[in-house]
Amino acid sequence: MSTETLSAADILGHGFYPERLEKREPLLDRWLRRPALWLERGIGKGSTRFERLVRDVEAVQPEYDAMDLAQLRTAAQALRPALKRDGFTPSLIARAFALIRTVAGLTVGKRHYDVQLAGGWVLLHGRVAEMETGEGKTLTATLAAGTAALAGIPVHVVTVNDYLAARDAEEMRPVYEALGLSVGIVTHEVKPDDRGVEYRKDITYATNKDVTFDYLRDRMKLKGRPRPLRYALNKVTGGAEAELTLRGLHFAIVDEVDSVLVDEARTPLILSAERSDGGLERLYREALELARQLVEGTDFVIERHDTSIRITDDGKKRLETLARGKRGVWTGPNRREQLIRQALTGLLLFTRDKHYVVSDDHKVQIVDEYTGRIMADRSWEAGLHQMIEVKEGCPLTGQRETIARISYQRFFRRYLRLSGMTGTAAEIKRELWDVYRLKVTRVPTRKDILRRYALIEIHDTQDAKWDAVVRAVRREVDAGRPVLVGTRSVIASETLADRLAAAGIEHRLLNARQDKEEAEIVAQGGQPRRVTVATNMAGRGTDIKPTPEALAAGGLHVICTELHESGRVDRQLWGRCARQGDPGSVETIVSYEDELITRYASFARPIAGNGTALEKTTGPALFKLAQKRAEGVHALMRKEVLEMDDYLGDLLAFAGRPE
């Protein structure tokens, strides 16, 4: 193990509401630091680090294995002062890990494997542990979370959704409680007033969104950067309304770190308050009406790449004539065109059941493109949400007014110590380092992976693709295996469901609309001959356990029906099968009409998919190219968000720093 000894106090921070201060790194510094990334060694099975860690843990293991739960609890409490005093020395880490391992074995029946110890070590040292899907990240996190909590550090285990937060917390609660540590859960359902209690627990499981919003609210109460005196003064004078929710940003273990820190980093989180607005509905209605009269191609152009609308000069002229006689905003070309652009965006770029769903009580709800989950209380920016509400004939929610906003990129950098786990981090290594100063360390797998991959199958049309998917499902069902079919959107999942039904294949549908039954569907997904059709939400964290009978038939078979813009999301889906040494297989059936191709590689389509013998090579290459371009575009957007943050920070320096 490395000689670096972590002082617990470094992570505990000092004083009131500790957090890392933002420091801007000049470009040159960032570049000069990059080589540090190349020097990073792994913690592979043969490495000295790994060997020493395992040896140290094994050395003290018998001592703890001999104890019962009560003794273990005492031992854990006895370890706390040493951890607080000496920090995370190798011997103390070994003791804490051994202890937690024993406790986990006794309470939840899962002892940590050696590779999980390695994972725990990586997390404790503030890095990203890249662990193969299905290697038990939840259990791994307990090592780092437990050890840090024993040292008195408040730990946030951050997950991507409420379901995972609750599931992980409940699953591991016995372990922590046996150690004498308390566990808090913050999900969407927990009321703001009750959250403070949960955050004051030793270890808090929360979703990324909740913890960020809670932090933003705290900042609002603090009126800017935490200053104890001012806060106290405000409290005395009645300026601060309530107690702070968080205790500061100490240590976060982010599950699915690539999803949280990279994929979602683009959208800033906005704390908003509703504002009443009179007469806006009429305005939006007029805008939609006018927008519908414009012709695509002549009056406006859709920029496929960054999904924006550009009104052409012809369109501007046409608008001028259309708007003649109207009053108010319609008289000025700039405002008029902006409204129309927004209307067109709402009409054409946002599709029902793909980007959003309309709930039974007539509410427009945003669907997260990555996970397929409904994001209940999110709304699109200024006017767009209302425009879509008008488009769908829903009652207008009040326009929301921003109070504060922060991006994940900025938020997570404020943790004194940040670490993460994911199955897929290779592609974003550099970004994690540049943005978060996070190193990625690969953790070896316990057993060899038995996943089999079929060659990618490319069809010319969507229709042909779905037929092929149905055939493939039937083939696997006949073989007695459970099948998981991943689709990209809610619409796609429903299309497939219809086709499967027409073919007489029994299946369960798991998408944003059925998320209540998620746990139950997942639990049954491992039955033989069971077909589960799911949106991307069945990616991260979903643990479908094939029954022994299903395993005998070859394990779970995953069919990927559309490649995602990010290869990592695809790999997450593949990772649903062949977990922890089980058998399993992956099949990818796509078509040239998929959005990925039409948006990012349509220009190369005639070259690649021409039906010749070469297509075997060029077809898959085309998809690779499209994914690469898509990822490039997204990486750029993230970078822009960050730069915009910095730019605005400077520009708005006169306004102080509220968030």
Next chain:
Amino acid sequence: MSDLHSPSWYRVAALRPRLKTHAEVHRHHYRGQLWYVLSDRASRRLYRFNPAAWQVIGLLDGERTVDDAWELACHRLGDDAPTQDETIRLLGQLHGADLLQTEVPPDVDELLRRSQKLNKGKWWRNVRNPMSIKLPLVDPDRLLKATVPLYRWLFTPAGFVLWALLIVAGLAVAAQHWTDLTENVADRILAPGNLLGMIVIFPLVKACHEFGHACAVRSKGGEVHEMGVMLLVFLPVPYVDASASSAFRSKWQRMVVGAAGMMVELALASLAMFVWALVEPGLVRAACFNVMLIAGISTVLFNGNPLLRYDGYYILADALEIPNLAQRAQRYLAYLVERRAFGVREAQAPDASVSEKAWFVFYAIASFVYRTSITFAIVLFIATQYFVIGVLLAIWAGFSSLVLPLAKGLWHLIAGKSLRRHRTRALAVAGSVFTAIAAFAFLAPFPLWTRTEGVLWVPEQAVLRAGAEGFVVGLAQAPGAVVPKGAVLMRLEDPLLAPMEKLEMARLEELRLKLRALEVGDRVQAQIVREEMQYTERELERIRERLAGLTVRSPIDGRFVVSNPGDLPQRFVRKGEQMGFVAPPHERLVRVIVAQDDVDFVRSRTERIEVKLAGRVAHTLPATLLREVPAASGELPSVALSERGGGTVALDPRVSDRAVAMEPLFHFELRLPEGAEGTHIGARAYVRFDHGSEPLATQAFRAARRLFLRRFSL
């Protein structure tokens, strides 16, 4: 076009900012449009705002919130109102200029960062531009203010008339002494003693110049708070901060401030002219000459030139009512490239009218070309004087005016933010432009030749020379006639020769008789006579030879050419004097001279030779290289090639009797084809050695190398 609403609006909406009190506002008109100029008296910087932006700023009184002010502005201005983003930027800009006061404590980090950036920027400017480093020294405002009554009258119409009279008088005197003034200017300027004088006088003249600006500003009520020394090419030159004039409302006043420096200098030049004309040669006169040179000529060439960033530029910008002409021109050109060539559709078009845009394009290109060439001219000039400094300067100038901008452009292409969505196209366009230029320079063949002069020449054996001295009796053949070899062409007469022959013959006869008499008897005497006979025979032979030499025969088949047949009869010619020649029907030669630089090329790479003869320039004759006349020599085949004879070669003044060039020259003989007849020998021939073609880059490289080698005599 940005959105009306900004997602960051919430940060500023509730603020109640207002302008700090030390900001002054002026209303200006530029090209018929109203602008508000905000001058910060503390930092002496100016900010221009259009009325829409000003509306918002004006509404911010510390009582209203930003949101209220913006709404109000929107209500008043409709579509002209700035968007929220623009308003935020406006406020940010004001804050960046330290002109905004809010009730919120400002972000200290940002303040610190900004001041560091400012200092770093200053430092970098000096490093990047070591040829002009500014050192502020004094605040002359109090002095200027106290002395206003002394000079205020100068900046009145009467003052101007007076000034104009002075200049006219100066010019008149200069015209009178024009020849004296301009004689040998280059030598006089560059003489070491004079250079020293210039170095002393230059800063003094420039100090007067700067005081001209300062007084002009002060007389119109502006304040001048900074005066100092700028190290321009390591030469201390005074400067003054006259930026207060930008706040003047009338563009004429601003222009007067800009022109004041030059006007002072011109006045100085006029005064110096008078003194120069009055005094005897000596130190004072030399000083006056220098003052005239600096104040009269350099001021017009440099300060008055709007393409450089000196006074002329500011005057032009004010006259055109386009403030920041240079920067905006550059920005506009950059925009044009991004928008038109790279297809950056979202590029923000600079706010400018059509005529302004035309000015931008013109100015950006003209000033760039001019500035680059003058930089290199200066560097080259210095380099020839001081080798090491010159080379260092050249490297630096090349770096800062060529490499750096290119590298910046390249970096922008690779990593520039505005090109993000258009990088492929931008790279493709830039790449193809670059490739096209490179291909043009490195591949496109361009004719390569050496041009020189020569004279028409005949082979030595074709020259008709007098075999003996004598008077020309007459021509046996008409000039221009075709004659066979051996034909008699001319006869000479030497009246003494015939009697001499007779005499010698008689003598010989006498000796022969004498010998016969002595042969039998006195053998010794006989031997003496025999020897005497031999001598006389030889003498006779020589006389006969000379007689034969009087008949000029054609040495070869050809055409008989005499340059001036009318002059010949009764002319006395010396032996060996050239009288004419027989032009061989198939052979005409040109003797050319080639400079040392070109000789290697002429020798090894001549593909074709073209000759044009003087008098028949429309005709191009092909020629072949016959031989190289060995060894370089400065001697010219004909005076016609020298500068004295109307040619191009400079003669060595130390040799007066012959035509000897300053530099070594190589001689070549070319053979002309038939058809060159009719021109006289010795006629000038323009020769072009065609070396085939070569790409421009290679040619330029060779030329540069040659220049370098020669300049630095390596």
